[in-house]
Amino acid sequence: MMIELEHFRMAYDDLGQGRPLVLVHGFPLSRAIWPAQAAQLSAHYRVLAPDLRGHGDSEATPGPYTMDLLADDILALLEALQIDQPIVLGGLSMGGYVVMAFARRYPERLAGLLLTATRAGSDTSAGKDGRRQAVAAVQQAGNIQPTVDGMLPKLFAPQTYSDNPNLVQKVRRIIEHTSMDGVINAQLGMLARPDSTAMLSNLDVPSLVIHGEHDQIIPLEAAQEMASVLSNGSMAVIKGAGHLLNMEQPAEFNQIVMDWLAGL
Ligand code: MLT
Secondary structure, rough: OEEEOOOOOOEEEEOOOEEEEEOOOOOOOOOHHHHHHHHHHHOOOOEEEEOOOOOOOOOOOOOOOOOOOHHHHHHHHHHHHOOOOOOEEEEOOOOHHHHHHHHHHHHHHHHEEEEEEEOOOOOOHHHHHHHHHHHHHHHHHHHHHHHHHHHHHOOOOOHHHHHOHHHHHHHHHHHHHHHHHHHHHHHHHHHOOOHHHHHHHHOOEEEEEEEEOOOOOOOHHHHHHHHHHHOEEEEEEEEEOOOOHHHHOHHHHHHHHHHHHHOO
């Protein structure tokens, strides 16, 4: 589905009925990472999965796309759909950074937080340099191939590459669908994001951290650190999974999420 927001047309999926569960994808991906969650969780919840601006089928705009801006896009979607009941907001990786920005700005809108394959900290100076180099490589190439080549070998647990090559190819196509504006402006936005540790430690919203044992992009320790500051949180680790744990091990991921949602 497409919806006209103030600055761009946003693509999103809207499935099922009940308490809204909004799922925000990571970088440089799209709502196409959530099919297994949308299929199963929409039996009990209204699952909304947007494409962030510049990603998937959503229009790109000039950037940078700060996490605050992307969080405001989620709010704009809720307002456009006239959803005013508290939502469960979930995000994977960069989607988690967007979720934290949303929680900082609109905590009263939240019934729960799902933080998947993400971290609370801001970028180190080496991390910022890495993003600037990644942006320069894309600008120089004139296409996003350097990002495809840089990200794809890190998105999964080592075993997923041999056990599930179809999934790897599927995710390659999802990345290739991301616009150049999306890749560049999201990197610049992530680079500028603040540390969310203090915000999370003051947040009184039930929160679940889920992380893959073999995440090669965000180490398990970073997620454990984030979970340790939550006053109302718990954590689950999926063995043998990497950064895209919801796609690598959808049945286990969904079970953990459904058990947690049932207890809210
Ligand atoms: C993501 O997977 O969303 C990003 O790689 C996270 C990041 O670059 O920090």
